[in-house]
Amino acid sequence: MPEGDTVWLAGRTLDQALAGQALVRSDLRVPELATVDLVGRTVVEVESYGKHLFFHFDHDAIVHTHFRMDGSWHLYSSGQRWHGGPGWQIRAIMFTDTVTAVGYRLPVIDMFTGADRDRLISQLGPDLIRDDLDFAAAAQRCLTGEPWRPIGEVLLDQRVVAGLGLIYVTETLFLHSITPWVPVDQVHDLAGVLRTASRLMRANRHHYIQTTTGDTARGAWHWVYERAGRGCRRCGATIAIAWQAIAPQKRLAYWCPRCQSGPAPVGLSTEERRRLRPTGRSRYRP
Numbered sequence: 001m002p003e004g005d006t007v008w009l010a011g012r013t014l015d016q017a018l019a020g021q022a023l024v025r026s027d028l029r030v031p032e033l034a035t036v037d038l039v040g041r042t043v044v045e046v047e048s049y050g051k052h053l054f055f056h057f058d059h060d061a062i063v064h065t066h067f068r069m070d071g072s073w074h075l076y077s078s079g080q081r082w083h084g085g086p087g088w089q090i091r092a093i094m095f096t097d098t099v100t101a102v103g104y105r106l107p108v109i110d111m112f113t114g115a116d117r118d119r120l121i122s123q124l125g126p127d128l129i130r131d132d133l134d135f136a137a138a139a140q141r142c143l144t145g146e147p148w149r150p151i152g153e154v155l156l157d158q159r160v161v162a163g164l165g166l167i168y169v170t171e172t173l174f175l176h177s178i179t180p181w182v183p184v185d186q187v188h189d190l191a192g193v194l195r196t197a198s199r200l201m202r203a204n205r206h207h208y209i210q211t212t213t214g215d216t217a218r219g220a221w222h223w224v225y226e227r228a229g230r231g232c233r234r235c236g237a238t239i240a241i242a243w244q245a246i247a248p249q250k251r252l253a254y255w256c257p258r259c260q261s262g263p264a265p266v267g268l269s270t271e272e273r274r275r276l277r278p279t280g281r282s283r284y285r286p
């Protein structure tokens with residue numbers, strides 16, 4: 001699942017490939033943008049914020065995209081075969097003289113002005129991938145509004161802090177020995193929790209493996225995420241799994257019942273667990 005580090009790396013890679021170049025052809029395959037023609041427009045910068053990407057063009061034009069669950073941007077040199085998925089999954093194509101950027105399975109594509117971009121970012125929390133974050137201020141933001149909300153829900157709320165998805169939230173809470181259902185105002189060292197989440201994301205932002213154990217060997221990346229039914233790497237207890245209600249959807253939560261303290265629901269049955277086996281699609285590569 002694309003999280004802040006994946007989007008940051010995609011933005012940086014696209015920026016290096018496209019910035020300063022004019023488009024010689026463009027194709028935005030969403031009904032509202034069918035008449036938009038970006039030919040002749042120069043890419044000024046590709047910027048990421050949380051899970052959002054902004055392609056800044058000259059004359060105050062911005063293409064905004066969001067990956068949601070499994071969208072991705074791929075870069076190809078001319079003549080190279082495209083391999084990001086079947087053609088019907090392509091939602092956007094930008095051609096320059098030297099490279100082609102192809103957006104697959106993008107559920108969100110908009111044309112923005114700078115003011116639209118500023119308005120969207122003003123509704124988001126601070127971007128945890130940034131190096132210069134004020135963690136005390138970010139922790140304070142987590143406590144405003146509904147301080148009784150479960151920490152696992154607060155960290156996934158992009159209006160509170162931007163960039164985190166289920167992998168980093170799950171792993172951060174394991175490292176801080178609390179379950180996702182601890183009310184946010186009862187979390188000891190909330191700024192430290194945010195610092196850990198940020199550190200994990202930043203440690204992975206230069207590659208497409210999302211490891212939180214520091215081990216890059218396949219199958220060794222995570223402490224508890226997608227490890228339901230297996231032994232905890234620290235204490236050997238069986239990793240638990242349950243649904244976590246996060247309006248308007250629900251997400252799976254993984255935790256070690258021995259290492260992590262705090263409230264927890266009854267876990268899923270063996271049958272449910274079997275149905276929810278990891279899909280192996282948690283990675284993304286441009």
Ligand SMILES: [Zn+2]
Nearest residue numbers: 232235256259
């Ligand atoms: Zn454990």
